[in-house]
Amino acid sequence: MNHTSALTGPPAAKRVGRVLTYRKAAIASLFFPPAGIPALIHSIKASRLAEQGETEPAREQGEKARDWAWYSVGVGLSVYLVAFMVWLLFTNGGSVRKVFLDWSILTSWDAWHSMLKGFWINVQVFLIAEVIVLIWALVVAIVRLLPGKACRPIRFLATVYVDTFRAFPAILVVYLVGLGFAQAKVPIVGSFSDIQYAILALSLTYGAYVSEVYRAGIESIHWSQVAAARSLGLSYTQTMRHVVVPQAVRRVIPPLLNDFIGLQKDTAIISVIGVLDVVSRARFINNARGTLAAYSIAAFLFLCVTIPFTRWLEWLQRRRQLRTEGGR
Amino acid sequence: MNHTSALTGPPAAKRVGRVLTYRKAAIASLFFPPAGIPALIHSIKASRLAEQGETEPAREQGEKARDWAWYSVGVGLSVYLVAFMVWLLFTNGGSVRKVFLDWSILTSWDAWHSMLKGFWINVQVFLIAEVIVLIWALVVAIVRLLPGKACRPIRFLATVYVDTFRAFPAILVVYLVGLGFAQAKVPIVGSFSDIQYAILALSLTYGAYVSEVYRAGIESIHWSQVAAARSLGLSYTQTMRHVVVPQAVRRVIPPLLNDFIGLQKDTAIISVIGVLDVVSRARFINNARGTLAAYSIAAFLFLCVTIPFTRWLEWLQRRRQLRTEGGR
Amino acid sequence: GSSKSTTSPGGTTAATSAGAVVDCKPVKAGTLSVVTSLPGPNFWGTTNAEVDPDKIKSGIEYDLANLIAAKCGLKMSFRNESFDALVAGQVAADSYDISLSQVTITTDRAKVVDFSQGYFKSDQGLLVKKGTTVKTWDDVKKLTVGVQASTTAEYYFTSGEKKGWKLDNTKVFPDLSSAYAALNAGQVDGIIIDTPINLGQASQSGGKLEVVGQFKTGEEYGAIYGKGNGKKAIFDPILQGFIDDGTMNKLIAKYLGGDPSTVPFIDVPTS
């Protein structure tokens, strides 16, 4: 056998599994001394042992140097950050705390009561809008998926709707619908209440988003699934109904929930057309008392809704991912 | 050979390739008579020919019935829809047109000039915010990806930031930052201008979103790529730098642009802290003239920015998809 | 409308007992439907008092609305609308009787809504930190001045619609408290808004702020009625009664705690 042939290449002189001392990392981690100092000590020990040929103990010291260097990043940075935030809260005679977290508001039952009443309006708006969006977006998605040249005009109209409403800032739609429909005495919707206008405007905007989600969900079903169903003699409609849509629904749920979280947050803009929602009420309190604490309450209330929702969504996504990886 | 064995099952009596008359579709398509009538005629012809055993001409008629039925859906629905919209525009003595598209505003150079000046502020805000977000989000993403138990505290802080700011409505962050920082005399940022506050608030919000995008992009690189790089002897940092990040950047661009479109639209909310942006100016004109035409102009201006951006994004995504399908 | 608050007619003036009950033909039987745009400190609710819009029990326009309701023998009920919708005629005319929302009467606005006669003079006052010397228009021009969005101050001092009044350094705030906060924070040197409102703020500041001058706009707040729906004919006489018998002045003094006539006028050169 010929050991320096073309394929095996030149033999290199390397040491396998040698000792690592992590010296640079240890020095850098001195920026947070409580972890940096032990890191450096272990690192020095490691190189001394390595020089004496005590490989195994040297490796042990190297590992320790590495661990301490990591502590200096992880713990050090956090300590500095938290200290900075505490300082911020109490600097200027606590003015930050007073502006954002005024006790007299945070502990006032009246303020909470008022804010909760306002938030209940936001909740109603997004719950109703979500139901409307679910249906309306499906109609739009179906129209956009109609096949053939004959349906080009209607597909085009649906596409124009989706593209424009995805391009408009929601706040402008709220203004246009909330102020304009009443003024123009548009038939039927001309005598809606402000809350109804808010629901309508958000439904129009999010209907466009969600119809895209539906469409992507249906299109994400691999064509081979359709081929399999059609090859068994199922008609187009049967294939959609029994094979494509049941699979699409599962895939659609996470992006749908994502849009719904967006919708929930966007209810914060309906105050601009005079709905006495949680933001209007925060503004009212701000005007009466000159503190933003009510806005902090509003932010907290939104947090209480959107965080669990987001967690749930992430859980769904993770589960789906596991399934996909588990399956083929 | 035994033809009715267990595997081949019972032979069914079916006709292959029989004639389709599309009768039901033709009748349903009468809701738009110009296409429904020919559909029905062809359908009837098809069944008559089929009865006479003239299979091939019958099939031809069936195809035509089908085509016309589709026309009734595609063209019929669009005709009805467009007619409805035209009627809406001119009903009530054209009040809809007057409210949303008042000529005296739409043709006023002064109005356009003012609106464009306002929009220029929105453009500046999102351009600057986008640059800040790109960098700030990367920092947050890197912190969130720090490995090991040692970095748990700092990862936790970054996660809290990301989770809360993703949960807050952007408008509340704008209020809190825009009104509160000055009032509380927060060091450094306490003397920002409103536009700077707007940029800061949007950067904080979108920094949280985009850090998630970065993180997902890096995590989307299949572990086998990391395994391949590491198995060649590349260090963790080298693997990140030469293998993971270059691939992640490409995947990150579409969702990043998507968030940037969101950011561009969300500049419409900065009017609430008094920035004289396009929405403030639209409100000014509305209050002075009692017409929402300026809001329509604002919507149009946003359209001009976000639609090309969206198209570009879709083009990028399609290209990427083609590539992925073309490759392995 | 979202919030409705019903109170029995209250009031401290003699006006309640003056004259017989008037038939006001309310849009909703038994109720005087009032529209306003919150917040409106000291007009609907009092600074440092109410934190819940549904529990407003005080304020100049709140009291006025109750007095009118009493005159008509009705309960008063108010709801919130956006200021923009009110002044641009974008609130359905058949959904309210009268709107009291510190709206300045302008000819433009009068094209889309009906106004009552003025019940509150709204010359524009300049509020500054004590010690800032402002005597002439040139002094004013050197200042960075805050105004509230959608107010006449914004209209006059930022747009140049009124000859010579345009200021170079203005900031527009969405609401008054943020404007006052900016003044306290030193982000702006002064706030221009209706003199009585600024007087109220000055009296609350414990001497830290003062109103150093005002600009004659000749403008007044008027109630808004739906365009051409006949409410004007019903409510104008009632309003006039409250102005004539001094009720209005008492309300202003009660809630704003200052006399606008003591503030010197600053002339704006028109050349």
Add this chain to the structure above:
Amino acid sequence: MAFLEIQRVYKKFGSVYVLSGISLDVELHQVVCLIGASGSGKSTLLRCINALEVIDDGVILLDGDRVSGRGIDVDSLRQEVGIVFQSFNLFPHMSVLDNVTLAPRKVLGTSREEAEATAMGLLGRVGLADKATAFPDRLSGGQQQRVAIVRALAMGPKLMLLDEITSALDPELVAEVLNIVRDLAEEGMTMMLATHEMGFAKEVSSKVCFLDQGVILEEGPPEQIFGDPVEERTRAFLKRIVDAGRL
């Protein structure tokens, strides 16, 4: 008249002809194997027969009835012609039993009981009766492919198209699937199969067609094609397969 007649069939994707004038007859109870390099058009031909692709020229007759081109009822054609794919394509959201009974119930209108009885019979034959309630992702590749075959058989097709049904399987699982096909062939099912399993093709087929760039370069009985191919390209192809240890 042969059971399946493919006459001068052309098919292009974009401007590239993937099938350029294929003619082929399949008699009742015959097993025809398509062999050929990757990309030679085997899958496309099978998909055209089942009308999953629209052909650009030529005609396909089944039992003397035209089954390609305008105005045909593809759904009833597909009840006659079953197809099984390389990648199984089971419906992941349905149990094995539902996968098998869906088409009989929805297309033929068979009652659930009857469809399930037939399905259980077929599943029993392929050794999967105990997996009836399992979901596809709980089955091995070989098991999934057996279910896919059963699913196609449940419609009682007269012709089965099998497209490289063992390519996606681990070698140990190949045999269990091929055994089923062997049984089917013995029972007289008419079949066309695209395959890389030359040993199996040799054993089971009545006719072998070598496809090369969209044309049938050579066809004949398996002994001739594998033993003494006429064309140079057939020889080169078979040599590569032998080198890989697959013949």
Add this chain to the structure above:
Amino acid sequence: MAFLEIQRVYKKFGSVYVLSGISLDVELHQVVCLIGASGSGKSTLLRCINALEVIDDGVILLDGDRVSGRGIDVDSLRQEVGIVFQSFNLFPHMSVLDNVTLAPRKVLGTSREEAEATAMGLLGRVGLADKATAFPDRLSGGQQQRVAIVRALAMGPKLMLLDEITSALDPELVAEVLNIVRDLAEEGMTMMLATHEMGFAKEVSSKVCFLDQGVILEEGPPEQIFGDPVEERTRAFLKRIVDAGRL
């Protein structure tokens, strides 16, 4: 002392032991084949040797030096031990040449010219010199796998681990990859390969190990394992492979 010594290695995922006490010696210039059913732990064993997985117990020695456990320098270990995966894992954003030269340049600090010269030499040997500037997605599976082998060789490893490197290939492309491995074996490269290509394993290996549920059930020269296996399970496994026409 063997070149590679694997001593009582245990590895678990979650609570399931995937390797339960594997001991195995590989001498310099030996070619060891791992065979066994899917899931028996072949890939895991190879990945443990290369420190891509952390083992739970036992020790691995390379050239007498410990290369598993705490405090070892995995990057330098990996310069000694190359691995090629079933799924190629080329870097899709780099040309073939960059794929091959990345590690020599960044890890060994070789100059670009030198690295490229070596790479071109190796690519020429596997018949891919003309593809040096192509991107991986423009290559066939067989070509990609040959590049992956070259990429590992470019680091001058002393031991090559090959994990089912032909499983993802079309049968016609298998031979071109196996030929390279055959050449490597002839040149005396020390190799461990997990494979389903029994014919090839028989031909090339000095020792065959049959893995079953994480233990080496049987090991010996290829003639013995394939010709006269002792264990019942080995026999059953080989029978399934023969049925599939792969031996």
